[in-house]
Amino acid sequence: MNIFIDNKNGAPIYDQIYNQIKSAIISGELKENAALPSIRNLAKDLRISVVTTKRAYDELEREGFIYTLPAKGCFVAPKNTELLREENLKTIENYLLEIKQLAASCNLSTDDVIAMYRYLDEN
Numbered sequence: 001m002n003i004f005i006d007n008k009n010g011a012p013i014y015d016q017i018y019n020q021i022k023s024a025i026i027s028g029e030l031k032e033n034a035a036l037p038s039i040r041n042l043a044k045d046l047r048i049s050v051v052t053t054k055r056a057y058d059e060l061e062r063e064g065f066i067y068t069l070p071a072k073g074c075f076v077a078p079k080n081t082e083l084l085r086e087e088n089l090k091t092i093e094n095y096l097l098e099i100k101q102l103a104a105s106c107n108l109s110t111d112d113v114i115a116m117y118r119y120l121d122e123n
Helices: 013-027 039-046 050-062 081-105 110-122
Strands: 066-069 072-078
Touching: 013 039, 013 050, 013 081, 039 050, 081 110
Parallel strands: none
Antiparallel strands: 066 072
């Protein structure tokens, strides 16, 4: 897994690390119980502070995406299907909010949007 830091992004570096690892876990790119790079090695590779990397790992652990074994390192936690479901629901809600805004700008009714969805669902 490669992590890229975009200095022009505006998002905090720890957040970029957190989001990329989390996405890799959710997508299945990182498998259950797979070892993550050590905090120190990742910091060294990215040329950032260990504190920044630790913050990203701490957040991932707090949310149940990874676990730490003392003197062994950090590993991908077994997938919690309820956690993944909540993540997906959150993503769907964000898309629906965007659809609602776009529909309003086109003067589409809720029924029009539902009809579009049904058409797509059938094909």
